Amino acid sequence: xxxxxxxxRQLARIGREVGERLEAHPCVQRISFDDVTVPMQVYCxxxxxxxxxxxxxxxxxxxxxxxxxxxxxxxxxDTAFRTSYSCNLDRWHPDxxxxxxxxxxxxxxxxxxxxxxxxxxxAKGQQFKPHHDxxxxxxxxxxxxxxxxxxxxxxxxxxxxxxxxxxxTEFPQLSFKMMPRTGMLLIWNNMAPDGSPNPYLLHSGNPVxxxxxxxxxxxxxxxxxx
Ligand SMILES: O=C(O)CCC(=O)C(=O)O
Ligand SMILES: [Fe+2]
Numbered sequence: 534x535x536x537x538x539x540x541x542r543q544l545a546r547i548g549r550e551v552g553e554r555l556e557a558h559p560c561v562q563r564i565s566f567d568d569v570t571v572p573m574q575v576y577c578x579x580x581x582x583x584x585x586x587x588x589x590x591x592x593x594x595x596x597x598x599x600x601x602x603x604x605x606x607x608x609x610x611d612t613a614f615r616t617s618y619s620c621n622l623d624r625w626h627p628d629x630x631x632x633x634x635x636x637x638x639x640x641x642x643x644x645x646x647x648x649x650x651x652x653x654x655x656a657k658g659q660q661f662k663p664h665h666d667x668x669x670x671x672x673x674x675x676x677x678x679x680x681x682x683x684x685x686x687x688x689x690x691x692x693x694x695x696x697x698x699x700x701x702t703e704f705p706q707l708s709f710k711m712m713p714r715t716g717m718l719l720i721w722n723n724m725a726p727d728g729s730p731n732p733y734l735l736h737s738g739n740p741v742x743x744x745x746x747x748x749x750x751x752x753x754x755x756x757x758x759x
Contacts, residue, residue: 540683544755545728547642547686548574552722554641561639566707573707573733574722578639581718582632587693589628591747594620594652594693601653601661604674616659617738622650622749636689636751640720645759646682648752653738655700655746661738663705666752667723667730682754684730689720689751699742706733713746 555561555576564575582590597620622629629650637644655661666688668678690702692713701710702719711719725731738746 540755541728543728544684544686544724545726547753547755548722548724548726548728551640551642551687555639555720558639564709566709569707569733571733572726573731575704575707575709575734576720577711578718578720579714580716581635581639582691582693582716584715586628586632587691587715587747590622590632590652590749591693593622593626593629594618594654594747597622598652598654604668604672611662613660613662614664615661617653617655617661618659619651619653622652624649632749633751636718639718640687640689640753642687642753643757645757646686646754648682648754648758651750653748653750655696655738655741657741657743657745660740663703663735663737665723665730665732665735667734682758683756684724684754685752686724686755687720687722687753689718689753691716691718691749693747693749694745696741696746697744699740700744700746701739702736703739704734704736706735710739713748 552574561576561578598618601615601617601619603615633650667685668675694715695713701712703710723734
């Protein structure tokens with residue numbers, strides 16, 4: 534379909550433009566992967582949020598978190614797939630708005646393309662098994678999502694604390710694991726350079742072994758979500 538072609542070009546452009554902006558930022562480090570020949574856009578930013586901001590966000594998550602939802606697909610019978618607790622943060626709360634603006638400002642992405650920030654909490658043993666953040670367009674949920682901003686491009690995640698053990702974000706296809714560090718932003722493009730879904734960006738929130746893990750996640754869409 535012609536629309537698919539333009540959407541793919543648009544996603545490719547979002548990948549390029551955000552990538553250029555991140556590369557130019559003095560606090561952003563690109564993560565390189567030894568065995569992967571295709572370029573991956575995965576970056577981190579230490580101390581992106583202050584510890585006090587992380588603490589405030591943890592308070593909001595504890596106040597509102599309910600069992601996390603899952604996009605229904607062939608995993609719907611796996612009750613262990615995503616066992617964390619989540620909530621949508623209040624988008625118009627001044628403290629949330631400030632953090633949201635900082636993420637959007639860093640990427641240069643129009644805030645209206647961003648889904649509402651989600652807060653997540655993993656207690657000991659809880660996890661989010663390997664998945665892609667992009668939508669699988671052969672699944673029934675896609676009929677709704679295609680009309681509310683379409684495909685997901687970038688994912689921005691901030692670790693709000695450091696669990697005592699476990700809870701890494703792991704990218705098994707890239708043989709890469711990130712240990713949670715308070716205030717650190719991890720951001721990656723879920724699309725390949727040509728604007729098609731990039732299967733290498735499969736990732737998991739590994740089971741927390743000791744302590745509790747808190748993060749916020751923001752997913753950006755190709756089009757307008759708001
Ligand atoms: O908890 C993590 O480290 C990963 C979370 C995640 O993959 C997501 O929210 O989409
Ligand atoms: Fe994810």
